[in-house]
Amino acid sequence: MIYTPASRRVLFPVKTSTELMAALQFPSTIFKTQKWMDDYSASDMRCGDLTEAQLKSRYRLDYISDRVDPWTLTRRSSMDRPQSMFCCNLRRAGEKITRQQCAAMLFDEFRSLSRKFSLYGPYSHLIEKMITHMQNGNDTPFRDMSLDRALKEQIIRDSSEKNSTRILLSKALKTGIDWESKHFPAEKQDRLRKAILEGRLPKFDRFQDNFNGMGITVHDTWATHITIKSLHIENDRYRAVVHYKVQDHFGLDSDDITKTKFNQFHFFRIWFVLQRYNQFGFKPFMTNMEATVEIIGARNEI
Template sequence: MEVVNDFSASMYLPRTLFETVARFDDTTADDMQCGDMSDQDLFSLGLSDISAKVDPYRLIHYDFPMTYQMDSIYNTSVSGRKISRDECIDILFTEMKDLVQMFSFWGAYKALIVELIDHFRHRNGSGFYSQRLNLAFHERINSYFVDNPRLIIEGIIRDEFNSKPDSIHLPSLLNSIKRSLLESKLPKFDSRIDRINGLGISVHDIAVQKITLVNLQRYAMGWSA
């Protein structure tokens, strides 16, 4: 058995093969900044048509579902009954869960968006963890799609071993992989099926990814990494 990851090779591994400019858990990033906004702040952004069931600005539950945008935050022509802040919150989150069903009605991950909404409501900004989401991303990494980074890495290692059966120069191999990954497409939930299986509505984009080669071994009948 010939082992590539011997004492000299261990000097080069683990090796980061690709890393986005954005960093994990960077709470200073622009899109990680948040804070409370007043009614006027939200309304100034054009957020007047919040709900078909309630007016969260005036805490009014409509007698009939709204189908048009309010002209003013102080519009009093719409009939309804006064409700408490907690009642309004319950209605808004229930309505949100109902509305997302049109984007999340098929497959094993259709309930993921409800997990996210419940976390958004009750966890006070803490990090979100889901074994269901981890499994979905693991499947996406290992699925076939054009310019999949995993397939690119496997192809380069396989070609290197086939063309150099006796020995390889690990630093050159690692640099070749890093260059090729610049042309890869990072795995995301952006396929057509993701529009209805709960993944697209739950994870609009993935801003941070990192690919690391931890170990590489070559055997008489193959290799592993």
């Protein structure tokens, strides 16, 4: 307390440095990737922009399907396949089909080929569902509860002290909380962002994702926003509710298809032609995922 020099003493409470620190208000978005949400200008969101000549010369996409030839709009026979010993001498002209029939046949083959990338698990059905969305959805965003569940599972099960954004955020909260005033100071908000930057954002590039359907549907991600919705502090313990919003693009760009690991598979060759060929131009779309997790800790926990 301080006193006036007047004869009558008037008491004024002096605020401590702790009391002067404003509390961070929630919900608070503590992290955003540099890449934007809903970025339809991204290279993998292009469609219908390449000619037959470009697809053949630049991307070596002369042969893309065992069922149909999109360049001549004809069905293929087994002897049309490059691996056939008869292909050079006994190639036969196939049945003519319409462009719509050709696209439908390519999408059927696209779905059939996807099964080798989604052999088991609760997410194995997603790739076929997303291919059908590309065929019929006309670029509308895609949401599915299974994607949300996969995201939450990935966040919770990541137990890496160095990589888990959940664990790193927990440490930043514990050390940043003003335990006497029971709040998180606004001036320390950047600590939370830096904690996220030190970790690894949720992705689906683990070994099991090559077979469970998540590697082929999402794999890497485009944009991530992380928001602390609430923070409750009581009796030297805290409970934070954290929301992850993640977005990916279901589309291929030129870099994807020129990589040998993609170009060698008819699955990706068909995908690229359906999306980028100016006679098809099926639109890629945004894949949206969200998950809310709790982070619970204590002031003195080890």
